Amino acid sequence: MRTRYINRRNAAAKANIEAARFRRSLTELNALSNRDLLDIGISRADIPQIAFEQSQNELANENA
Numbered sequence: 001m002r003t004r005y006i007n008r009r010n011a012a013a014k015a016n017i018e019a020a021r022f023r024r025s026l027t028e029l030n031a032l033s034n035r036d037l038l039d040i041g042i043s044r045a046d047i048p049q050i051a052f053e054q055s056q057n058e059l060a061n062e063n064a
Contacts, residue, residue: 029050
């Protein structure tokens with residue numbers, strides 16, 4: 001019983017960290033001007049996907 005609680009708590013903590021990383025990346029990309037986004041080849045429509053991928057990459061690098 002205790003192990004299941006600990007596993008759920010750890011999963012929730014991991015999800016919170018991942019969500020925070022996603023929000024940080026999303027905020028940083030949304031702060032860029034349209035000109036800056038154009039310079040790096042990103043459209044505004046791509047921002048959520050790129051932020052998600054970045055948060056996943058950070059998590060993978062942390063676990064490596």
